[in-house]
Amino acid sequence: MSQPLLSVEELRVGFATEAGVVQAVDGVSFDLRPGEVVAIVGESGSGKSVTAQTLIGLTRANNARIEGSVKLDGKELTSAGDAEMRSLRGEKVAMVFQDPMTSFNPVYRIGAQIVEAIRAHRPDTSKADAKARVIGLFESVGIPNAEQRVDDYPHEFSGGMRQRAMIAMALALEPEVLIADEPTTALDVTIQAQILDLLEQLNRERNLATILITHDLGVVAEVADRVLVMYAGKVVEQGTLDEIFYDPQHPYTWGLLGSLTRIDRPRPQRLPQIAGQPPSLLDLPQGCPFRPRCPHEFSKCSEYPGLEARLAEKPDHCDRCWLGPDEKRAKRLVEGQIGLEAPR
């Protein structure tokens, strides 16, 4: 197996607030190899976006405390200076944000904004060369009439086209790692399908390593190689795509899988749901933070298990649940399908 391009170890990110320290990310570790797509899945507040933003140095605030290690090509990023980080951003690691409506400056032409990014990193590039490059990028991400559209303003682009332009901007300096933070959440399903196809094609053609952040396991199934499921700042389960979908070990993963509407199956009377709300990070329950929402909770859950491989012959499929593998297989079957509990 090839060397990891990006290696995250025991990453912890906390923010000091008036109400106390919010530990948004609490010990996340994973490796990313060239050409691989790793998905980080979780609900709002699970720490998935903070993880992504920390990798690219966007959480460096006065009240933030970042511990652990993020190594890109062997280089430590958590201790890199701001200037150094700025030169890596875009060159090595680029990010696509969730909201294509607010990610561009509305008063500058889209092409000019990307030209600016290119020339900030490569001052020798002439404006004309940079613009030609933007046109080429627009073509490769599927924006029709690229030559005219570089001179358009953001409001002249539709949501899907703006997200394509975002991706073009992220690719402008040929980064090795692309972080896509909920890239399709603000889009219609039809446009979502197109953007996912595009990401997959780029990943194949450019051997781009991708981190995909999303709350939707349906999106994950289309593109990811490996999956990390996060809950309350910690990874509760990780494994390959097929392991997570066909042999999920953590009840939270069952709940996420169960609550999807499926067009390829007869519809149930009620959708299986995960009851309750994600916990406040300021007031986590003792032991497993999923305990209050878990119907399978028992005495051992007052202690939080570590992220370990609990299946023989599957050393990379890890989870944090005390239930034994056979118990899990029995309990996760709800009306013949994987789910957390029968809908009420």
Next chain:
Amino acid sequence: MTSLLEVTDLVKHFPIKRGVLIDREVDQVRAVDGIGFTVQRGETLGLVGESGSGKSTACRAVLQLIEPTSGSVRFEGREIAGLGRRQMTPLRREMQMIFQDPYASLNPRKRVGQIVGDPLKRQGIASGSDLRRQVQELLERVGLSSEHYNRFPHEFSGGQRQRIGIARALALKPKLVICDEPVSALDVSIQAQIVNLLDNLQDELGLTYLFVAHDIGVVRHIADRIAVMNEGKIVEQGSADQVCEQPKDEYTKKLLAAVPIPDPKESRARQQRSSVQ
């Protein structure tokens, strides 16, 4: 018996104007271009389409929030298209709306009790301690707690805010509730909670829904019948299972093909099929 809502040939065109001193109308945006559907009492009609297909404009024209260009909207047999604001006020009790964005649709400076209670107050239905009691009942009905009465919207998560929006829509005991993308701003796991809540409320209160969304997967789950909208027109209409399992229109097929299938093997097989084509 007449249908609860009967829409025929509904049209809403927006003029495109040019000129400095004298506005000349140079063209029109045909947002809604002659649509018709009926909603029976107690059923859910799903209206699906992409952004820009005209589905939200259709909702607003049905509710007379914008004046339709032409066409007829009959509510319980009575024509409401073209009614003025004052004439609509008593009818507003009967038809309410749940909005897409739970962050933008609640006034951040008002307390939850006030947000949910305002329709009751405005229509002169309840006041004082009676108002408070009714609002608290509503909050409990939608899965919140009566202690949330004095909180502000920012203290709630997206899913809880959407519950507040639902409580507000139900305050006047409407017959028809128009849900405009009520779950598309929420996490998938919370979407299931809200869809189930809407389902339960329909059973308990005998509500009729017009459910608008871009995700045909969600619509299929909640709707009895589905109307598919594209470029201001309804291109296909039928029972939910019929539209999803035997779609006739190309546009419906496109919408169905875009819904992600949360099954890696299925999704790989589908990708292979589409690359062969």
